[in-house]
Amino acid sequence: MIETLLAALVSGLVLGSLYALMASGLSVVWTTLGVFNFAHGALMMVGAFVAWTVSEAAGLGLLTGIAAGTLVAALLGVLIERLLVRPFYGHRSMLLITVMTTLAAMIILEKGAQIIWGARLKQLPRLIDGEVSILGATISAHEAVLVGLAPLILFAIWRFTLKTRTGRSLRAVGQNQNSAALIGIDVPVAFAIAFGLSAALAGLTGALLGSIRFITPVMGAEPLVKAMIVVIFGGLGSLGATAGAAYLIGLIEALLIVWLGLYWTPFVLFLMMIIVLVFRPNGIFGGKE
Amino acid sequence: MSEPALSITGACKTFGGLKAVDDVSFRVNSGEIFGIAGPNGSGKSTLFNLMTGIPYGPSAGEVHFDGRRIDRWPAHRIARAGLCRTFQKDAEFPELSADETLQISAVYNGGQRRRDAADNVDKALTLVDFDPDRRTMRSDELSVYEKKQLMIASALVSNPSVLMLDEPASGLTKPEIEKLDALLIAVNRTGVTILLIEHVLSLLLSVSERLMVLNYGQILAEGDPQTVVKNPAVIEAYLGGRG
Numbered sequence: 073m074i075e076t077l078l079a080a081l082v083s084g085l086v087l088g089s090l091y092a093l094m095a096s097g098l099s100v101v102w103t104t105l106g107v108f109n110f111a112h113g114a115l116m117m118v119g120a121f122v123a124w125t126v127s128e129a130a131g132l133g134l135l136t137g138i139a140a141g142t143l144v145a146a147l148l149g150v151l152i153e154r155l156l157v158r159p160f161y162g163h164r165s166m167l168l169i170t171v172m173t174t175l176a177a178m179i180i181l182e183k184g185a186q187i188i189w190g191a192r193l194k195q196l197p198r199l200i201d202g203e204v205s206i207l208g209a210t211i212s213a214h215e216a217v218l219v220g221l222a223p224l225i226l227f228a229i230w231r232f233t234l235k236t237r238t239g240r241s242l243r244a245v246g247q248n249q250n251s252a253a254l255i256g257i258d259v260p261v262a263f264a265i266a267f268g269l270s271a272a273l274a275g276l277t278g279a280l281l282g283s284i285r286f287i288t289p290v291m292g293a294e295p296l297v298k299a300m301i302v303v304i305f306g307g308l309g310s311l312g313a314t315a316g317a318a319y320l321i322g323l324i325e326a327l328l329i330v331w332l333g334l335y336w337t338p339f340v341l342f343l344m345m346i347i348v349l350v351f352r353p354n355g356i357f358g359g360k361e
Numbered sequence: 362m363s364e365p366a367l368s369i370t371g372a373c374k375t376f377g378g379l380k381a382v383d384d385v386s387f388r389v390n391s392g393e394i395f396g397i398a399g400p401n402g403s404g405k406s407t408l409f410n411l412m413t414g415i416p417y418g419p420s421a422g423e424v425h426f427d428g429r430r431i432d433r434w435p436a437h438r439i440a441r442a443g444l445c446r447t448f449q450k451d452a453e454f455p456e457l458s459a460d461e462t463l464q465i466s467a468v469y470n471g472g473q474r475r476r477d478a479a480d481n482v483d484k485a486l487t488l489v490d491f492d493p494d495r496r497t498m499r500s501d502e503l504s505v506y507e508k509k510q511l512m513i514a515s516a517l518v519s520n521p522s523v524l525m526l527d528e529p530a531s532g533l534t535k536p537e538i539e540k541l542d543a544l545l546i547a548v549n550r551t552g553v554t555i556l557l558i559e560h561v562l563s564l565l566l567s568v569s570e571r572l573m574v575l576n577y578g579q580i581l582a583e584g585d586p587q588t589v590v591k592n593p594a595v596i597e598a599y600l601g602g603r604g
Contacts, residue, residue, distance in 0.1 A: 162416060240465050244454050250415050251453035253436035254446060255462075255515060256470030 075208060080326040082209035087298075088322025089222035090281060092315045094299035095306070096226055097273035099314040102303070103246040104266035107170045111152055111177035112274050112299065113292025114185075119145040119275025120282035120291060121185055124194050134197055134283075141279035142272050149271020150264050152177050157267070158260060178292075185289040196282035214283050221280070225273070226315050233311065242266055298325075301345050307355020316357055364428055366391040366523050366554045367412070367444075372422035374404075374411050374578075381407040382419070383578040389523070394545065394555040396569030396586060398562070400598060404578035405558045406449070409527055413446045414439050427522065440470050445516035446525035455501035459491060459511050462500060463518045470519030478518075485518040486510075488551070489544060506537045513548065523554045530561040542567050566590065574598070 094116065101109045119141035127137025156173035160166045198214035206216070233239035245252040245262040253259050278292065285291060298321065306317025321341070328337040348356060365388040374382040382404045389395045399405050411419040414436035424432040426444050434442075454462050463485060467478035486496065489510040495503060500511060509529050516524050526545075530538050538561060545568050549555050559565045565572065565586070572586035576598040582589045589595060 237465075237468055240457075240461065241469065244457065244462075244465050247454040247456055250436075251448065253415055254413070254440050254470075255453075255466035256437050256441045256519065257465070258435070258437045 076330055077327075078207045079209040080330045081323065082206050082211055083329075084323030084326035085206075085219050085319070086211060086215045086322070087325055088319035089219045090277065090295065091298050091302050091322050092222050092226055092318035093273055093277040093280075094295050095302040095314045095318050096229060096311055097270040097277075098299050098303050099311055100229070100242075100266055100273070101270045103310075104242050105157070105246075105263055106167065107157060108167075108174070108300075109152070109267070109270065110171065110174040110296070111181060112270065113294075113296025114178040114181035115145045115149055115152075115271045115274040115292070116278035116281070116295060117185060117287070117289060117292040118148060118181060119278030120196070120287045121189050121194070121278075122275070123279035123282055124196055124287055125189075127196060128194075134199060137196065138276065138279040141282075142275040145275020145278070146268045146272035148181075149267040149269075149274070152271070153264050153267035158263065161260075161263075182289045182292075189287075189289070191289075194282075194287040195285075196279070196287070198283045199280075212284070214280075218280050218284075223315075225276075226311065229269075229273075230311050238262075238265060298341075301341055304345055305348055305355060307352075307357050310357065313355060313357035317355065364391070365389055365425075366427065367556070368423075368425040369408075369412065370423045370425075372408065372411060372419045372424065374407050374417070375420045381578050382411060385422075385575070385578070385580055387573055387580065387583060389554060389556060391522075391554055392549075392552060393570045394549050394557060394568050396565045396572040397556065397558045397575065398560075398565055398572060399575035399581070403575040405575055406527055407578070408575070409446055409525055409556075409558065413444060413525065415446075437469075440519075443520070443522040444525070445470070445519065445521040445523070447512040447516060447527055447529065449528045449531055453500065453512060453515060456499055458498055459486065459496045459500065459503070459514070462511060462515050466515045467518045470521075481518050481520070485514040488517060488547065489514045490540075505532045506534075506540070509533065509541065510544075513544070517548065517553070521553060523556065524548065525556040525558075527558045528560060529557070530559055530564050538564055562590070 094112070098109060098112055101107055122144045123137035123141030126132050126140040127134045152174065156177055157170050160169045163169060198212060199217050200213040202213045203210050204213050204216040233243055241257045241262050242265065244257060245259055249259050302318045302321050303314055305321055306313040325337055325341060328340055332340065367389040370386045372382055372385045373380065385408060397405050410417060412424050414434060418432050423430055426442065431439050431442065460482060463482040464478055467481050491507065491510045491514060495507060500508065503511065530541055533541060542564055545555060557565065557569060569586045571584060572589045573583040574581045574589060574595045581598055582592045582595050
């Protein structure tokens with residue numbers, strides 16, 4: 073029993089790390105623009121495919137592949153902001169319109185990936201071979217890298233938003249766009265930076281995940297849904313709350329898989345999300361209305 | 362005649378069939394406090410909006426600032442050029458402290474280096490008499506008057522040549538309005554030209570060197586404040602017919 077729980081705990085840590093990276097990207101865009109980017113999962117998929125192309129097809133090595141996947145996803149994120157989000161700034165139905173445009177971007181990217189890379193499953197090699205034992209449970213060394221890397225990346229983003237000139241400008245834009253322009257911040261540029269940063273996180277997550285799961289055009293769909301649950305669960309707007317909720321959801325999911333099985337787990341997770349929305353609409357870590 | 366700090370020519374702003382600002386032209390001299398009054402919905406804030414590009418520019422007409430035409434510039438460029446404004450509402454960035462707000466403003470708007478920015482943040486907060494113990498508090502935890510001080514300081518930290526204040530006295534008590542009166546005079550004495558939209562007539566008449574009254578988006582009267590408020594058309598429109 074204890075061994076099962078420890079295994080679930082470690083599995084939850086791996087899932088939590090993955091969700092934290094995905095959800096923090098969603099959170100950056102939401103807190104800066106007030107937009108929910110439904111193409112976030114597809115950007116993750118692009119990161120994985122580009123990493124595979126550079127690493128395996130071109131033979132330039134995994135680290136170069138991960139860097140390329142991150143960069144291409146970031147550039148695509150900036151492009152999505154420029155073409156599909158920016159034209160609707162200030163529109164009274166901006167939130168609804170951008171739901172549609174980012175959903176369209178998701179479909180375009182997924183179908184585009186199918187045309188470019190085909191339907192055959194692909195997988196990246198692992199960063200490090202071998203296995204690591206944590207609390208008696210065994211995970212691959214690559215997963216251990218993901219577990220170690222995620223908090224470092226989250227800490228770096230937190231420091232970036234808090235201490236750097238650009239990070240502070242993103243926070244200012246997120247709180248008051250008009251006043252941000254008044255103090256000299258180029259608001260559209262801040263939006264593009266937020267989208268680029270968010271997409272880079274998605275691309276990096278995809279490139280890292282490509283060694284654990286198969287790379288397919290729709291590989292981003294499930295992590296996107298889980299990241300949405302995390303963001304709603306933790307409360308929109310706070311990176312710390314998002315990270316905390318990501319690890320909590322990862323752990324709950326791992327325990328539910330052990331106790332209830334794979335099929336009931338999404339049912340319970342969504343039920344929890346609905347309960348949180350009803351009783352704590354600002355999330356379990358967010359303040360009351 | 363010397364070059365005006367601001368010159369607005371034939372400014373119009375239409376929303377569908379509604380003319381919110383209708384062919385408004387005026388000049389603001391360098392170093393003066395220029396008051397703008399008018400009933401609710403007369404176009405005062407719309408005029409500020411189209412002059413600063415937030416959230417829109419004019420439908421027609423020209424705005425010249427410091428000898429340059431700015432009515433097609435993006436808002437952040439206008440602010441960086443030295444034309445700053447405040448809004449009627451409270452804290453600009455609720456989750457940022459006064460220190461953080463001013464540092465961002467100094468760096469982006471003023472183009473200052475971090476060390477210079479820190480000095481200018483101190484100067485601006487001192488000028489508006491902001492309580493030093495409350496500089497690191499979140500803006501949404503400040504009192505109404507402190508939020509007004511912060512808004513003015515965040516504009517001043519970038520060393521603007523023109524400061525546009527939209528109803529800074531709203532929500533203030535009488536003693537606070539008296540403090541604001543002294544503050545505006547002090548800011549003006551540093552060489553900053555001030556445009557002031559205000560409903561509190563006592564403040565407007567106390568500090569303004571010239572006064573313009575708007576009604577239905579058009580200029581009703583402009584000139585010496587004491588003369589303008591005695592204008593029968595202004596009394597009829599703005600004061601509701603009371604003498």
